[in-house]
Amino acid sequence: MTQHLIVPSNPTPNGDLHIGHIAGPYIGADALRRAAIARGEVAAVLLGTAWQQTHVLLAARRQGRDVLAVASEFAAQIEESFAAADIGYDVMLRHEDMPSIEQMTRRAWSTLRELGMIVVRDSVAHYCSPCRAWRFQGLVAGRCPRCGSSDAYGIDCEQCGLYHDDAELLDAVCAVCHEPTELRPLRRAFLELEPQRAWFEQYLGSITLGDPVREYAESVLSEALPSVAVTVLGGPGIPALDEELPGQTIYPAFELAPRYVVMTARHRAGSAYEPARTRTTMVFGVDNAFERVFLFPAVLRGLTETHAPFPDVMHLTYFYMLDGAKFSTSRRHIVGVAELVGVAGADAARLYLAANRPERSPTNFTRSAFEKSAEVSAVRRLRAWADTGEVPPGDEDSSRDPCIELEHAASELADALRPESLSCQNAARAVLTLTGLAGASHGDRFRDAVLKVLVNGAVLVPDTAARLASAFAVPRTRFDGAAQRTSGGRG
Ligand SMILES: [Zn+2]
Ligand SMILES: [Zn+2]
Incomplete structure (x- = not known):
């Protein structure tokens, strides 16, 4: 009997879930799980909130509170929203899982370092003089060097989803004081992907990619694969404990594969688990495409002895818009899960969000269209x-x-x-x-x-x-x- 592992994006606990999240990875993951069970197969959804993201740090800073306290409060709200939308899951990583995540992250790190896939070299990164602090991830905003969008920060661009080095970010400003940052020399660790091109071509060619994922993977593979910075200085996260990288922590997205290994181990502990019959499906938003399609498998290569299966299927969804603009927790431009469920019930909300899921292009939500x-x-x-x-x-x-x-x-x-x-x-x-x-x-x-x-x-x-x-x-x-x-x- 086929056993399905379904791995959606990890929600970031810097706010509650909104209907854009449900319309993306989560209704997809829940429907896959329920449909597999309806076929008489075994299926599990593996989840955990991404409390290590700088967006959580920023939310905690705004509230003047401890980052983990804020993260666990929002994580509890997120679980309530999943319940309101009748979205089930089998594993949810919580803060008590941190030691296991740290242990697995270190294991991947040292293996990839020994294999020469992680290298340490001199580079430059953003520094904010007024704040006297290095600025990485969500703490530095700017324009994307690849597509010019102003919807970019750190190494991420929400517009094109292509990877850029954080030092390449244009017109960069500090997300805390909004003053321009300056580039200063910094010795950091990088995960080299171009030397792994043959492996990626073979792997991505052998699994099922939804059309948008295939197009994305082809566009990334059409150029030299990037050298991905995997440490930061002064951010949250797991200390690198590398004598060449004093005080640096491991980049949060590096933890995705180690977290997945911890989730699969947890799932195995609670059920009969047969690796040969396991089929893993990842569902994620277009803004996580690089992390999921390239970074995740590259880091999982450092954890092969755990026998956590490589994903067999990958699907992405585009942005779900609200009244023509992106959902934004910080600007309160959102429709909460409980709000929509309150209007018409969970099933009506689920069916509507499924019907309007942004599978081929961004789609738009309006309250009046929903009600009618x-x-x-x-x-x-x-x-x-x-x-x-x-x-x-x-x-x-x-x-x-x-x-x-x-x-x-x-x-x-x-x-x-x-x-x-x-x-x-x-x-x-x-x-x-x-x-x-x-x-x-x-x-x-x-x-x-x-x-x-x-x-x-x-x-x-x-x-x-x-x-x-x-x-x-x-x-x-x-x-x-x-x-x-x-x-x-x-x-
Ligand atoms: Zn871009
Ligand atoms: Zn600043």
């Missing part, structure tokens, strides 16, 4: 059906054969939630079709067949599926996309 949406209306109709027993109004279109439509919708629903062909948009569309077919005047046996698919396959609306199951005593059976063939007959 076909998804909210479909969930209402299905729940009224379960509550009253009255068949929902159907989509009467005599030009199509309902039996064929049912078969198509059932197989589309199952295919859309397999790791290699993940599309929450397609799965949501299939649920809408099935809702319409439930009301088609095509006989009780046909309606029973529709119900069976909804109850066992509509994992995007789990509570509604459970209500239908109990209202109409529909048995739970494995769902792999086959709809029972029915022979029409009006009645």
